[in-house]
Amino acid sequence: MGPRDEHTQHGHGEETNVVYLPTDRDDTPTVVDAEVVEDGGGERVPARTDQARQAYNTRLIPTAARERMATGAVVAVRRATPVAVAGFKGAARHAVYLANGAREVRARWRDEHSAGRYERQMRAAEMEGNHERLLEWEARDTAEKQRRHDRKMDWLDAPGKLIKAGATGLAGLAGFLLVLGFFTFFVSGQTDDIVGPITGVIEAVAWVVWLVSAGWMVLAGLAVATVVAYLHHQGRRSGDTPAWLGAAPGEHVRPDSDVDESMIMSALRNLGHSALNRKFKEGWGSTVQPTWVQPPLPVGNGWEFVLRLPGGVPATTINDRKVVLAHNLGRRPEEVFIDIDSTDPQAMKCLVLDPGSLRDPVPDYPLVESGQTDFFTGFPVGIDARRNEVVTPVFERNFVKAGTMGSGKSTGLQTELAGAVLDPVVDIDIFCFAENNDYEWLRPIASTLSTGDTAENVEACIAHLESLHESLAERGRLFREHNIDSLTRTAAEADERLRPRIVVIDECQSFFRQDKPEDRKRLVNMVVRFYSAARKYGIVLSFATPNPSDDSLPRDLMAVTSNKSCYAIGDKTRNNIVLGDKAHENGLSALGLKPMKKQGEKIISLNDVGTSISVGYSDEPGVLRSYNLTKDQKATIVARGLELRGGQVTRTKRAEPEDRDLLDDVAAVIAPDEDRVKATDVCARLRKLAPNYRPYVGSKATGKTPLNGDELKEQLDALGCKVTKSSVLWVYADRVRHARTSREGGSG
Structure with a gap:
């Protein structure tokens, strides 16, 4: 007897359709585990648990299939979890919107129907210390409380007034309808028409009642939906939703730049x-x-x-x-x-x-193709943070720029010089203490262009400043001739000796570097005196350095500087040297600016090149983004500048420092029949021998005094010519001859 027959027999002949799962087994049943149970007739039924276990045994499923099933379950959980979390957060978020909206509406209602608004304004005025405003709101609060009290008192009389008004209204309406009915009766002759208008009104009221009773569910639903939508909108606007309930933005969403x-x-x-x-x-x-x-x-x-x-x-x-x-x-x-x-x-x-x-890109320089500048009204130099054009004053100003290499100092300098090129009355002097190509485009139009980190260039710059300092006296006399108190454009156009000048000293750390402290002090004093005095006469100085410090930008110099620009810088100490004490602490800081990034000759990123934090360029300190001139634009501007000048450029003859030998000069001023000469007399003779040689005659511009006996002794001693003191300092002729012979390699 097969399994099907056996099962039929045990089931008392009932027709049962059993579908067996596919298994790998033979037809001979093997009992692994069984127990005997009694059915209703007391007949023993063998258990088939072995077949069921084999049918549902997952170990019989191939390993690859089980791995696919497990992986699918994990993927399903991973996919379903964010959806479930997002759904929960969405439902909770919208519920919070409704709660917040109800709270906002309640707070607004209370604010409009209570003294909360007045109390809040009084607290604000008290916090701000504004006593006048506090008294004003106290008066408003008192007036509002009185008005509210009067309104409440009016409500006590309201019921009687409402009943009286209602009765009067109903009586008036009934009388009107009766009069209308009588008119209708006189026309039609029908007695029923007398009460017809009243009946019509009653039927209309009944119809409205029926309509409302029939559609109250729809009307109530619309009202509830409207209230829910309004509360949801108010709650969403409140912005008080917990952060963990916020919707996660997609990858394409950028932070909102709006500020509210x-x-x-x-x-x-x-x-x-x-x-x-x-x-x-x-x-x-x-x-x-x-x-x-x-x-x-x-x-x-x-x-x-x-x-x-x-x-x-x-x-x-x-x-x-x-x-x-x-x-x-x-x-x-x-x-x-x-x-x-x-x-x-x-x-x-x-x-x-x-x-x-x-x-963002800076606009092109506005005067490349047309137009010219005016030294006395200002030059366009760039844009501010609001992208408004910045036209900086130049007359009676002076300039300092500082920033790390690649920050854009030269860009700013070149933009200012482009303005000088486009004013035909302005002369340009440039001293750059580095060998570079930053200013070669200006060589056709510059009065002076001297480059190189050499002692000769430093001496040439000092001599040029001294010459300009001495020319201030002549400019003062010309002011009297032209009857002016300070330089004007009319005077500059009429007399070329009064032409404005812009003097650029780039890499000025090399200029102020002196071996002896006293030499540096004299140089700084000379520059500061000239710096302060020259502005009135139309001479403007502009310094630039990548290394701002007290050595490269002396404190006294910065104290009288009007226009300061700090490009990308490394620390707040240097930032404050340029922009002023505690500038960084007060919010004027260039520490966040980054210089141009290069890899070899390739520019990786421009970053903040040409952007500076500036003082003096506008009414308020802030960001200045310089225009960037291309090579072709520079050539065009220079060509236009030459055309405005009629092709004529006033070249400044470079004052070459005089080279003299002290021993030779001392030997020349001692007569052949003199064995010794007082040191002071030797100094006087040296000044007469070389009346323009500043080491002998001194300089009013630098504050250097004429050579004296003590200085002569110190210098001759260093050259091997001993000067001795016998009541006074004496210079001996034989010692001078011996020092010269020894220097030349002779035996003396």
């Missing part, structure tokens, strides 16, 4: 400012609404706002944490500018640039 009030307040809450945090805990920004002197408004390529801060929180302390504020606003530190508002000392004025806007 909620974003600003959130950035201030996370600023880590202890005094401001206390004000937040006291209710500023929540129950006490902040005062926006100017709400966030788009300006150029950024946003600007003016916010009145609570008492005890000056804007300068916010500036101390500008790096954190910029981070909270999603900006780089150099893209955020904080200052005290000029019209409200309690308010913070802040400019927040769009992310990356400082690296």
